[in-house]
Amino acid sequence: MYQPMTSKNKAAAQRTAPWAKPMPKKQFDFMREILAAPSPIGLEGAMTYGVIKPNFDRIKPKSWAVQQFKGNAGIVLDTHPRDDEKPSVMFIGHADKIRLQVRSIGSDGKIWVNSDSFLPCTLIGHEVKLFSQKPKKPGQYRVIEGGTIEALGAIHFSEPAQRTGDKGIKGDMLFLELQLHGEKCKERVEALGIRPGDPIILNRPIRKGFTEDTFYGAYLDNGLGCFMVAELAKLLAKKPLKNIRVLHTIATHEEIGRMGASAIAGEMKPDILIGADVNHDYDAAPGLSAKRMNNLSMGKGFSLTNGSITSAYINSIIEKACRKANIPYQIDFAGRDTGTDAMAASLAGVDSAATSIGFPIRNMHTISETGHTLDVLAAVHGMEAMLREMDKMNRGKGLNRKDLLNEHPRLDEAKEA
Numbered sequence: 001m002y003q004p005m006t007s008k009n010k011a012a013a014q015r016t017a018p019w020a021k022p023m024p025k026k027q028f029d030f031m032r033e034i035l036a037a038p039s040p041i042g043l044e045g046a047m048t049y050g051v052i053k054p055n056f057d058r059i060k061p062k063s064w065a066v067q068q069f070k071g072n073a074g075i076v077l078d079t080h081p082r083d084d085e086k087p088s089v090m091f092i093g094h095a096d097k098i099r100l101q102v103r104s105i106g107s108d109g110k111i112w113v114n115s116d117s118f119l120p121c122t123l124i125g126h127e128v129k130l131f132s133q134k135p136k137k138p139g140q141y142r143v144i145e146g147g148t149i150e151a152l153g154a155i156h157f158s159e160p161a162q163r164t165g166d167k168g169i170k171g172d173m174l175f176l177e178l179q180l181h182g183e184k185c186k187e188r189v190e191a192l193g194i195r196p197g198d199p200i201i202l203n204r205p206i207r208k209g210f211t212e213d214t215f216y217g218a219y220l221d222n223g224l225g226c227f228m229v230a231e232l233a234k235l236l237a238k239k240p241l242k243n244i245r246v247l248h249t250i251a252t253h254e255e256i257g258r259m260g261a262s263a264i265a266g267e268m269k270p271d272i273l274i275g276a277d278v279n280h281d282y283d284a285a286p287g288l289s290a291k292r293m294n295n296l297s298m299g300k301g302f303s304l305t306n307g308s309i310t311s312a313y314i315n316s317i318i319e320k321a322c323r324k325a326n327i328p329y330q331i332d333f334a335g336r337d338t339g340t341d342a343m344a345a346s347l348a349g350v351d352s353a354a355t356s357i358g359f360p361i362r363n364m365h366t367i368s369e370t371g372h373t374l375d376v377l378a379a380v381h382g383m384e385a386m387l388r389e390m391d392k393m394n395r396g397k398g399l400n401r402k403d404l405l406n407e408h409p410r411l412d413e414a415k416e417a
């Protein structure tokens with residue numbers, strides 16, 4: 001018999017819930033390993049094949065299978081391969097990391113770079129890793145460390161406006177300093193095999209922050225989404241679902257237009273699609289108060305997006321499941337575009353009920369992205385709770401496709417308040 005929780009029991013349950021406790025060390029180390037994988041856009045294999053596939057292979061029951069793709073390094077852990085009868089739910093994190101790219105090599109050995117999705121002024125002084133191929137052996141990659149991103153050099157040579165901050169750093173001023181000096185600098189750099197388009201990523205694996213349960217470093221975007229998908233798979237492997245097929249997806253190319261997830265959604269045509277990505281901690285964002293954004297704060301739960309292409313029905317199932325289990329979540333909204341892989345089915349022209357979940361972080365697209373373990377764990381357990389609800393629907397037969405067809409909200413039937 002169902003025993004409603006008293007508020008005293010509820011408070012105790014809250015303290016012992018996995019999201020309310022510090023993340024265990026083993027789990028934090030796995031999160032760190034995912035986030036540290038060198039997986040720039042288009043070269044995501046380090047995360048998908050290097051870290052996550054071995055994990056999938058280790059945890060998966062025999063009947064589950066990992067699907068691979070020709071045009072991208074994404075992977076999908078499928079709980080019911082080839083079973084097209086069961087409705088499918090695809091969860092997507094993206095493995096690609098924003099990167100700088102080599103643009104040209106100067107005669108003095110400076111490597112001029114494009115900053116892409118980074119704010120140029122946030123890059124100065126950071127240690128990076130440059131990946132290039134052996135000049136005579138295309139396809140064999142090498143990593144070059146020991147360089148920093150620079151633009152201005154010494155304050156002693158700067159203009160007054162740069163000293164006051166009135167004049168900033170333009171993208172085309174950035175270069176990678178590899179400390180070359182002496183003769184034939186350009187030739188020596190070229191001899192290393194460095195050429196235009198080579199990716200450069202920030203070198204700062206995450207660390208625990210000063211404040212409890214926080215962490216910071218590069219590339220929470222979007223190792224966190226991938227970690228969430230992998231942890232969800234772990235929970236489902238221990239207690240598999242009966243009626244729902246789950247497609248745990250680690251996608252690619254999100255940061256340049258979500259092409260990886262679109263290709264995979266187009267191939268696998270999921271009935272339900274949930275994108276998991278970082279979101280903004282608006283409450284703490286410097287200079288944003290005048291814009292009167294909705295409240296969203298790290299440490300208060302995962303975010304659930306209303307609006308854009310998100311399905312009101314799927315969102316309502318998530319909210320009900322989280323309320324029942326006291327899992328903290330916060331509401332965000334989007335107008336036209338969620339800005340995440342939640343758009344993948346729409347972009348692929350596939351009919352799928354989608355939504356977007358996230359982890360509010362600070363300083364997105366910088367070396368010091370800052371997050372909170374509670375939000376990540378709440379997302380993992382929130383998604384598990386949603387799936388278990390779906391699995392039980394229709395008197396134990398599970399959610400079916402007809403529910404998706406017939407549960408579109410009807411505002412003409414809205415009652416007067």
Ligand SMILES: [Zn+2]
Nearest residue numbers: 098221255365
């Ligand atoms: Zn991003």
